[in-house]
Amino acid sequence: MASINKEKLHESTMALLGHLNGLSTAIAIQHGVELGLFDALSQGGPASSGELADRTGLSERWVREWLHLQAAAGVVEHENAHRFSLAPESALLLVDESTPASMVGMFATLSALIDGFEHLPEAxxxxxxxxxxxxxxxxxxxxERGTAPWIPVMIDEALPALEGVVGKLEAGGHAAxxxxxxxARTLAMAQAFPNSTxxxxxxxxHAIARSQAKLADAPSTTNLSFKNPLQEPVPSDGSLDFVSFxxxxxxxxxxxxxxxxxxxAVKPDGTVLVIDIAQAPALVDKLTHPAAPLFYGFSLTFxxxxxxxxxxxAALGTLGLDAPKLQELAGAAGFTRVRQMEVEDPFNAYYELRP
Ligand SMILES: C[S@@+](CC[C@H](N)C(=O)[O-])C[C@H]1O[C@@H](n2cnc3c(N)ncnc32)[C@H](O)[C@@H]1O
Incomplete structure (x- = not known):
């Protein structure tokens, strides 16, 4: 047997323990979000377990144990393990789902991620x-919840940064x-450009059923429809001004x-927007992405x-579509111009494709 370096053994043990701690903390965070615990702690200010239980209508003993986990993990702050609080910075990440900083959507993917791993041995x-x-x-x-925080970035920054697209959509363009x-993104774009179709x-x-339900809840949005392309294909007659992926x-x-x-589908002067994961082209650099283990987890499961x-x-996977790969695929599909755009979004890369 190879000789064991005790220091390295300790380091590896602590690293593995960190992964187990992370899993336990992450699952408990997700439940805390869904149960409104972070919200109640943020809105109502510092609380004992009893006060937080009263605020949320939950069982004190269980709230106490959950708080101890969050305090041990450093997610909530505490005074002598008696009163607990949520820093405003953590509240920004864990309470308000509507801002780009929010991590609520990422935690919301956890159950599906864990279920997805069930399929791994067979795959x-x-x-x-x-x-x-x-x-x-x-x-x-x-x-839906994982990608929702980036919708405002797409509407307010990415679309205006595309050459001529906003003008065409405002004037009544056709888009897919x-x-x-x-x-959710399609609805936001259709509502932002009510003259376009x-x-x-x-x-x-499941996605189409959700999108139809969303549309039924927005009866004033009459410029949008949802289709399964296996039943009603995307038009191939060069009639669209804009396509997004x-x-x-x-x-x-x-x-x-x-x-x-x-x-x-697009006109000779049409535009295709591709939003995909921001990443380095070289594999060794992909491995240093701060969310690489999570992203490879999404890849193995989704x-x-x-x-x-x-x-x-193609089995590209979460970190499989980098800029050179997109250039290659877009060129083969007949696009002559591919531009990586400058959009302030740490997770996503934005590309403009033109015929
Ligand atoms: C990660 S989801 C993104 C959904 C949405 N665009 C968003 O940003 O929230 C990828 C979606 O692509 C769909 N998809 C994959 N292949 C497709 C295809 N060939 N035609 C149409 N949809 C496809 C999947 O069903 C899935 O809903």
Missing amino acids: MRTGLGQPYDGHGDAGANAI DIGCGSG WTGYDTSQ CDVLHDATRPDQLLEIARK CMSSSAATKDG
């Missing part, structure tokens, strides 16, 4: 992943959002075919899994 043996619908409605919900998921396309029945291509079995579909759901799947 490892067969090489085949799970299509999006394999995650059920919970998967569509998790993705391919891989629209639950339709939008279609959201998704092959997931938001967090789609690295998940898709055939990103090459999706880009070809977009190329045929992104690479869905992209490898068919035998001919």
Whole structure:
């Protein structure tokens, strides 16, 4: 047996313990968000376990144990383990879901992530992943909440940074959002440009069902419809001014075919926006991404899994669509210009594709 360096053994033990601590803390955080514990701690100010239990209507003994976990992990602050508080910075991350800083959506993906890992042994043996619908409605919900914080960045920064797109949409252009998921982004774009006409396309029945429900809740939005492209394909007659792929291509079995579909759909002066994970092209650098272990977890359960759901799947995965790969795919699909845009978003990269 190789000789054991005691210091390194200690370091490795602590690192592994850190991963287990992280898992336990993360799951408890997610439940705390859903149960309104962080919200109550932030709104009502510092509290004992009894006060927080009263504020939330939950059981004191269980709230106390949950607070102890959060205090041990450093998520909440405490005075002599008796009164607990949430710093405003932590509240920004864990309470208000509507800001780009919010991490609530990421925690909301945890259950689906954990469920997704159930499929891993089979996928490892067969090489085949799970299509999006394999995650059920919970998967569509998790993705919706995970990507929601970036919608304002897309509307307020990315669309105006595309050459001529806002003008066309304001004047009544035709647009498609391919891989629209639950339709939150598509709805936001359709509402931001009420003179334009939008279609959201998704092959997931759970995603389409969610998007239809969302549309039914917004009866004044009459410029948007949602379709399954397997039943009603994206037009291939060059009639669209704008097509978007938001967090789609690295998940898709055939990103090459999706880009070809977009190329045929847009007018000669049309535009395609691709939003995908921001990352370095070199694998060794991808491994240093601050969220790399989480992203590879998403990849094994969602992104690479869905992209490898068919035998001919590209299996790109969460960190698999970097700028050079997109250039290659876009060029092969017939786009002559690919520009990586400057948009302030630490997680996503934005690309403008033109015929
Ligand atoms: C990570 S989700 C992103 C959803 C949404 N765009 C968002 O930003 O929240 C990727 C979506 O792409 C859809 N998708 C994958 N391949 C597709 C295809 N070939 N045609 C249409 N949708 C597809 C999946 O069903 C899934 O809903």
